[in-house]
Amino acid sequence: MVKSFADQAALALEIAEHRRDAEQLALLGDRDRIARDLHDLVIQRLFADALTLQSVLSRVSGRPEATERLQRVVDDLDDTIKVIRSTIFGLQHRDRPSRRTGLRSRLAALADEATTTLGFPPALRMTGLIDTDVPARHADHLLAVLREALSNAARHAHATAVEVTVAAGEGTLRLTVADNGRGIDPRTTRSSGLTNMRTRAEELNGNLDITPGNPSGTHLDWTAPLPRGTGPAPGGHA
Structure with missing residues (x-):
């Protein structure tokens, strides 16, 4: 009876470990998907908006106040892109198993x-x-x-x-x-x-x-x- 109980306990632990591995893989898969969406959709759109605003700057060069406000928005977009890129890196590299950490x-x-x-x-x-x-x-x-x-x-x-x-x-x-x-x-x-x-x-x-x-x-x-x-x-x- 003791041996049978030990075998069942070992089997239960093994099943639990496999379940944790499966959940971890699913989590990493979701993070990779979110990272791809952030890069392909959000960053590209923000970059396009920044370029559009840059092209508008030359048309309002005679209006210093408008130029300053537009440049501030462009700078904010650039900062936002940097933050999102850092977030993408964190999503792609956090909690990776069997990986040397940089x-x-x-x-x-x-x-x-x-x-x-x-x-x-x-x-x-x-x-x-x-x-x-x-x-x-x-x-x-x-x-x-x-x-x-x-x-x-x-x-x-x-x-x-x-x-x-x-x-x-x-x-x-x-x-x-x-x-x-x-x-x-x-x-x-x-x-x-x-x-x-x-x-x-x-x-x-x-x-x-x-x-x-x-x-x-x-x-x-x-x-x-x-x-x-x-x-x-x-x-x-x-």
Whole structure:
């Protein structure tokens, strides 16, 4: 009876595991479909609208106010396309089984984790050859700083929107985190979190600047020079 029960329990566990695998494959299939639709339908339409507005700009060159408003819309469309592209990357590369994880995916996963504590998903934009030009040591510092910045936004800033930008190019790795919260209390004279972020920048010969946002909130700018001739971080892909 014991052997029979053990066999039945093993069979039940195996069935449950196969069911989880099937659900995971179905989820990944849905994400791939959504990513394709975003790219083929949404991004292409936004790009076409931006081009149309660009052609209109030359016709209203004599009206500065209209030109400025149109250019602002074009810039907003460009930013929206970048956000959607980052979202597509996250959909296509998140939770992939048996896959070595690159820095882009780790950043997307970290932003996804922060959704729970923030109460909303932070906007994430990534530009440059992040997976190939950022060494492992820089990647580890970058992720730690981003985690601390998102934690601060959730615990202290009471923000309702957070924008994260990661860029690798021209020999520099840059992380900016901007929120619309209440900003840093001027009475605060000591913060271990800010000290750690500054130390991580200094260890890479970089810099940390924290300034008030406009019109509210906090703007964090963390930079570190990239060494020449560096290869990809472990698990990175171009």
